[in-house]
Amino acid sequence: MPKRTDYISWDEYFMGIALLSAKRSKDPTRQVGACIVNKNKKIVGIGYNWLPRGCDDDIFPREKHEQLEESKYAYVCHAELNAILNSPEDLSGCSMYVTLVPCNECTKALIQAWIEEVIYLSDTHKYRSWTIAAKRMMDHVGISYRKVQVANESITISFEETPPHEHENPEA
Numbered sequence: 570m571p572k573r574t575d576y577i578s579w580d581e582y583f584m585g586i587a588l589l590s591a592k593r594s595k596d597p598t599r600q601v602g603a604c605i606v607n608k609n610k611k612i613v614g615i616g617y618n619w620l621p622r623g624c625d626d627d628i629f630p631r632e633k634h635e636q637l638e639e640s641k642y643a644y645v646c647h648a649e650l651n652a653i654l655n656s657p658e659d660l661s662g663c664s665m666y667v668t669l670v671p672c673n674e675c676t677k678a679l680i681q682a683w684i685e686e687v688i689y690l691s692d693t694h695k696y697r698s699w700t701i702a703a704k705r706m707m708d709h710v711g712i713s714y715r716k717v718q719v720a721n722e723s724i725t726i727s728f729e730e731t732p733p734h735e736h737e738n739p740e741a
Contacts, residue, residue, distance in 0.1 A: 615652055
């Protein structure tokens with residue numbers, strides 16, 4: 570029997586993990602996910618944007634607001650930072666898959682963690698000052714970054730039980 574030819578690429582796989590992680594975010598306006606991968610293609614960190622551990626999300630703001638202390642921006646941890654903080658490993662030489670280009674604050678954390686590559690899905694804020702600053706820092710320290718290239722526009726994940734393949738023994 571020939572092998573399947575419609576399997577997903579490593580970039581699609583790891584970006585899929587980042588997208589799935591973003592689904593954990595409770596942010597009502599933007600869900601971002603991140604997945605850190607080492608040179609052996611092993612996932613060593615995952616994160617999404619939301620409040621720090623122990624902060625009650627029924628108490629803290631979930632919206633943008635003029636006053637920082639009344640805005641979600643004062644309290645939410647970005648996906649990239651969460652992925653770094655959630656990793657028990659040394660991240661030197663790792664790649665980060667993230668659904669949105671990192672901001673300047675997250676880029677500082679990427680630099681400090683010795684991340685070598687950033688693969689992103691969206692660059693919707695490319696003209697914003699924080700994205701320009703982030704790319705400037707990555708360029709300066711030699712972190713490569715690129716937009717993910719995918720052959721599949723979407724991948725469906727289902728929680729339905731799948732029937733056994735026709736060559737498998739369903740009794741086994």
